[in-house]
Amino acid sequence: MRFAGKVAIVTGGASGIGRALVQRLHAEGGSVMIADLDEAQGSGLAAELGERAAFCRIDVTDGDALAALAQETADRFGGIDLLFNNAGMGCYGLTPDLSLDDWRRVIAVNLDAVFLGCRAVIPHMVARGGGAIVNTASASGLAADYGFTAYNAAKAGVINYTRCLAIDHARDNIRANAICPGPVDTPLFTPGVEAMPGLRDEWERCVPAQRFARPEEIAAVAAFLASDDASGVTGAAIPVDGGLTAHTGQPDLRARMAAHSE
């Protein structure tokens, strides 16, 4: 019950990683505001959880709406202790092919929204005497993927912005950390991968663990970072990627030698 008496906002809480996180925080005693564009899934989850859960339909690129959400959460649950900036979207496009509108939308949803969420919530945390922020970055913010220019740039921005938050607000007793998932089985990711024959197998072979993560595995690390168990951790960007970013990308000689000896 690490979150008994704590109040959390989870953006993108209706689906995938955010949904698993909402369930985890609630199961450990927290009160959770689910903030998402998807009204059906978000309000359904809040109704399923019952007491200590609420849903607010919001576009995280709207700073005024985020400020209103923070106030509504504080009014309803008595304050805000934890913020999970988790909503995000992917986008494939090489530089010559990407419109400025597409670039700006990806930066707005993945990076601007993290700033806007923090700007709305930090004053509430200061009033409470402290808090914890966990931003969902990505393994794709630590290194580059072929063709995911805007997404990679946004997620790298999230990681360094998280470090800025950590140092600026350490004296306010606010910790800020980022999680960097590798591939995770969620509605954002899996259907697109599985639409291309053979791609899932190829992608899983890129991960040293040889599999995609489950949303609950990412939520567990985010919950740890938000909890008092991580009271000494701030400004970190933690890969939760089955070893993906530990790998230089060079060939797997062990697999090659095993194939030769057959």
Ligand SMILES: NC(=O)c1ccc[n+]([C@@H]2O[C@H](COP(=O)([O-])OP(=O)(O)OC[C@H]3O[C@@H](n4cnc5c(N)ncnc54)[C@H](O)[C@@H]3O)[C@@H](O)[C@H]2O)c1
């Ligand atoms: N799935 C992966 O492989 C993976 C890997 C690394 C990082 N991530 C990151 O994890 C986070 C969660 O992704 P997921 O895989 O759980 O995806 P998901 O699609 O299952 O969930 C994302 C949620 O965010 C909401 N959302 C999207 N845009 C929004 C907006 N403008 N305003 C409010 N809500 C919005 C969606 O409605 C959805 O409920 C994202 O930031 C994503 O970039 C995912």
